[in-house]
Amino acid sequence: MKKISVLLLLLCTCLLLANCKKNSNEAPRPTVPLPEDKYGSLLIEFAHKAGADTFGFNKNYINSSGETFKVNTLQYILSNFKLRKKDGTEITLPNTYFLVDPSVSPIIAINKVPEGVYTGISYLVGVDSATTAGGAKTGALDPVNGMYWTWQTGYINFRMVGTSPASSYSTKVFDYDVGGFIAPNQTVQFVNHDFMADTLAIRTDALPFLHINVDILEFFKSPVDISIAKVSSILDSGADAVMAAKNYKDMFSFQSIRN
Amino acid sequence: MRTKIIYVIVLGLTLLAACKRKCETDIVLPEPPKPETGFVVPSHFPAPSYDFASNPLDEKKFQLGRMLFYDPILSKDSCISCSVCHQQSRTFADLGTHQFSHGVAGQPGSRNTPGIVNMAWSPTFMWDGGLVNLEMQALAPINNPVEMAESLANVLRKLNRHPLYRPRFKEAFEKDSIDSQQMLKALAQFTVRIVSATSRYDEHAQGTNPLTGDQLNGLLLFKEKCSACHSGELFTDYQFRNIGLDSTSLIVSDLGRELVTGLISDRRKFKTPSLRNVAVTGPYFHDGRVSDLKNAILTHGQQNAPNRDPFVDDTTFKLSSDEVDKIYQFLTTLTDTKMMVDPNLAIHASDYAPYSIVPVVPCLHVH
Numbered sequence: 001m002k003k004i005s006v007l008l009l010l011l012c013t014c015l016l017l018a019n020c021k022k023n024s025n026e027a028p029r030p031t032v033p034l035p036e037d038k039y040g041s042l043l044i045e046f047a048h049k050a051g052a053d054t055f056g057f058n059k060n061y062i063n064s065s066g067e068t069f070k071v072n073t074l075q076y077i078l079s080n081f082k083l084r085k086k087d088g089t090e091i092t093l094p095n096t097y098f099l100v101d102p103s104v105s106p107i108i109a110i111n112k113v114p115e116g117v118y119t120g121i122s123y124l125v126g127v128d129s130a131t132t133a134g135g136a137k138t139g140a141l142d143p144v145n146g147m148y149w150t151w152q153t154g155y156i157n158f159r160m161v162g163t164s165p166a167s168s169y170s171t172k173v174f175d176y177d178v179g180g181f182i183a184p185n186q187t188v189q190f191v192n193h194d195f196m197a198d199t200l201a202i203r204t205d206a207l208p209f210l211h212i213n214v215d216i217l218e219f220f221k222s223p224v225d226i227s228i229a230k231v232s233s234i235l236d237s238g239a240d241a242v243m244a245a246k247n248y249k250d251m252f253s254f255q256s257i258r259n
Numbered sequence: 260m261r262t263k264i265i266y267v268i269v270l271g272l273t274l275l276a277a278c279k280r281k282c283e284t285d286i287v288l289p290e291p292p293k294p295e296t297g298f299v300v301p302s303h304f305p306a307p308s309y310d311f312a313s314n315p316l317d318e319k320k321f322q323l324g325r326m327l328f329y330d331p332i333l334s335k336d337s338c339i340s341c342s343v344c345h346q347q348s349r350t351f352a353d354l355g356t357h358q359f360s361h362g363v364a365g366q367p368g369s370r371n372t373p374g375i376v377n378m379a380w381s382p383t384f385m386w387d388g389g390l391v392n393l394e395m396q397a398l399a400p401i402n403n404p405v406e407m408a409e410s411l412a413n414v415l416r417k418l419n420r421h422p423l424y425r426p427r428f429k430e431a432f433e434k435d436s437i438d439s440q441q442m443l444k445a446l447a448q449f450t451v452r453i454v455s456a457t458s459r460y461d462e463h464a465q466g467t468n469p470l471t472g473d474q475l476n477g478l479l480l481f482k483e484k485c486s487a488c489h490s491g492e493l494f495t496d497y498q499f500r501n502i503g504l505d506s507t508s509l510i511v512s513d514l515g516r517e518l519v520t521g522l523i524s525d526r527r528k529f530k531t532p533s534l535r536n537v538a539v540t541g542p543y544f545h546d547g548r549v550s551d552l553k554n555a556i557l558t559h560g561q562q563n564a565p566n567r568d569p570f571v572d573d574t575t576f577k578l579s580s581d582e583v584d585k586i587y588q589f590l591t592t593l594t595d596t597k598m599m600v601d602p603n604l605a606i607h608a609s610d611y612a613p614y615s616i617v618p619v620v621p622c623l624h625v626h
Contacts, residue, residue: 135313135394136443143398144411144439150398152389152519185521238521 040202042110042210047255048074048102049215057103063220065227069164069174071216075101076158076248077140077147079127081110083200084120091116097127099140099147118200121210125249126157126188132181154179154237157187158248160219166229174228176219178244180237187237187245193254201259211255218251219244298379301456303464304492307379309393309451314444319431322610324449326424327442329606330616332417334407336363338622341400341446344372347604350536350595351375351453358547362406369405369513371547373532374540376455376598380493386529386545388499389519393450394443411439418442423614453604455535456492457597460589464492470592477589480582487570488531494593499528502571503562504544513546526566538591552590556583 048055058070081096091114098108127141132155136143147156158178167174180187193212200208220226224243234240298316300307314320327333331340344360345351352374353360359367370386384390390399400406401414418424418437428437431445462468463478470478481489490496499516504527516525529545542548543555560576570576578586598604608615 133391135310135392135447136440138438138440142439143395144415148395148398150395150402150411153391153395182520 038115038204039112040115040204041207042113042200042202043207044108044110044210044212046100046102046106046108046212046214048106049213049217051215051217055102055214055216061217063217063228064225065166065220065229067164067166067228069162069166069228071160071162073159073161074103074216075099075147075156076125077127077155078108079124079131081121081123083113083116083118083202084122085116086119086199090122091118096123097131097140099145113202115202115204118195118202120192120194121200122190122192124188124190125245125252126179127155127181128188129181129186149177149179149236152236154181157189158245160216164228166227168229168232173232175233175235176244177235178241178248180241180245182237185237185239185242187241189245189249191249191252193252195254195257198257199259200257206259209258211257213253213255214251215253216251219248222247222250298452298454301454301461301465301492303461304377304456305380307451308382309379309447311451314394314447316448317431319427320445321448321452322607323424323427323431323445324447325604325607326427326610327446328449330611331622332421332616333401333409333414334363335409335413336622339363339407340616341397342606344400344406345375347601348599349374349539350455350599352536352540355541355550358542360406362400362403363408366405368403370545371542374536375450376453376535376595377493377533378453379451382497383530387516387519388497388530394447397443397446397450415439415442423611453598455595455598458535458595459592461595463592470589473585473588474592475589477585477587478592480585481589484576484578484582485534485586488568489534494534495531497530499525499530500568500570501526501528501564501566502559503564503567504546504548504558515545524566527564528566534590535593536595538594553583553587556586556590 050059050061053061055071055074057072057074060068060070062068077097077099079097081093083091083093085091093110093113096110100106100108131137131141133153141148141155143150147159148154149156156177156179158176160174160176162174163172164174165172178187200210202208220228223246226244226247231240234244298311328341328345331337331343333340339362344353346354349355353372357367358371359369360372361367373386378384378393381393382391384393384396385399390396398411401409401411415437418428424437428441428445429435432441434441459468459474460470460478463470469475488496488498488500501515512527514526516528516530517523519525537543538552541552541555542550543552544558549555549558557578560571
C-alpha cells in the first residue's frame, strides 16, 4: 500500500511539473543573454559636407553641372551594420536600422556591440530586400516616418529635396525620393569603410565616436553627372533612382575615430 | 480501502490542478482561436504564403481587424471604410454598380476593385503586384487620394484618441499607444481569414458531392482551355499577363506591371485574377470594361496587341458559344454563398458598443 501511495505522489508531482514544462515550451523565455559586461556602445556621427564646406540647410551650393541649389530636406536610412576585426572576421550588429535626418540629429547610437578592437565597418544605404518585403515594422522602419511608398512596396532609401533656379519646375523645386529593392531597380547600396591605421575599441567603460563624412555634392557626380535641369525629380523606382543610388554610394567616407 | 479512495481523490484533484493550474513563471498564452473563426487551410488548398509566425492568430486582434475593416475612421472624410468597396455580400468585391469604385468625395478610382478572398495565399497584391506584403497593403487605399485620402499619422491620431480603440488595442497588443504596426497587423488578422473554399465546386474538389452534367463538362473544358493561367485551387497562377485588352482601351493607358518593374516586356500586363466567385464579382478585367461574364470569357483571345500572351492567341484560344456556355456553367459553381453570410466576417455592431460607427454627416456619395 505504501509503495502505491509513494508512486501516486510521484505521479502527481510529475504531472504538475510536466504541465509547467509544457507551457514553457509553448512560450519559451528568452535565452539568457551573454553577460552585460561583454558589450559596449558605439556612437556614429555623420558629418554632412558640401565639398570642403560644412553642410547647412538652405545654403547655396554648386553641383558638378554648375547648377546652384539649396537643400531643405535630407533623410536616409542606414541598415545592417557590421564591424570587422583585423583578422577579417565580421560581427553582424542585429536590428540596426536607422533613419538619419540631420535636421533632427546627425548622430546614431548602436548598443550591444561586442567588446573588441575593430578595423572597419560596413552598412547598407537603404533597407535590405527581405526586411522590405516583410510585414509591418516599428522604429526607423515605421511607415509613419514617411520613408515608405504605399502604392508600391519599398522604402524611400534616400531623400533630398530643395530648390534650384535650374529646376524644370515652375516652383523651382527639385525632389529626389530614391528607392527600389527588386532587380533591375535595386537601389540599396553597400558601403564599406576601412579605418586605415586607426582602430575602433569597443569597451564597456568607454563610448567611442566614429565620424563619417557625408558629402552631398557626391549625389550629383560620379559615376554619372546628375543635372537638376534634366532630372528635377525622382519619385519612384526605376532607372533614374538606380543612377542616383550609384552616385550617393560614395557620399559616405571614413573621417576619424575618437576612442 | 479508505486510503485507496483517498489516493484516488488526491490523484483526481492533482489531475484537475495539472489541467487548470497556471504556472506563475509562465507567460500566459492567448486562447487558441475557436475553430469556427480560426484560419483553417482547406484540405484541397496549397500552403498559404502569409507569414503567420510574424502575426500569430489571436481573437482580440482579429476582432480589432474586423472593427477597422468596417470603420470609416480610416478615411479622411469618415465616409469610406474598406467595406465600402469590399462588400461581404459580393465576396468582398464592390457592388458592380460602377466600372470603378468611388472613394472620398465620390472620386472614381482607375482600376476595378477585386474581391479580396484567399489573400493569405497571394504572394503579391493589387493588379500590378506592386505590393508584396498583406500587412503593408492596407496603406495603399488609406493613402490613395481617390480612395481614403488619409495619412497614416492622422489615422493613428484618430485611433489613439478614440475611447474604444485605445483600450482594446492595449488589451490585445499590450502597448500604451496604437502604432502603425499594431493597426496593420490587426487588419491582416481579419483579411487573412477571408477564405473562400465552401462553394459548390469545393464540394466536388473535396470529393463530397461531385459535379455533374454541364457543370462537369464545363470543368473539363475549363481545365483544357483556361487552367494554364487560372490554375490550381486558387484559380490563378499569380503571374502577370497581357491578354490583348489595350487595343480597345477606353481609359487612360495603364501600363500595369511595367509600373512596378520598369520593363517594357511587362507593358500592360496584369495579374491573373482568381476566378473564385467570378459570377458575382463583375465587372471584369483590371479596368472593369466588361460587365457580362460570358462576354468576359469571349474577350480572351479576341483582340490582338503587342505583348499579348501566347496562351490567348486567337488560333489556340477559340471558343464556340456552346463552349462559352459550358465554361460559364462551371464558373457559377465557384460562387461561395456560405462565406457571403459568414457571421464572423460580417460587421458586428456590438464590436463598437456603446458607440456607433454611423457617420455624423451622411455620406451621400457612397454608392
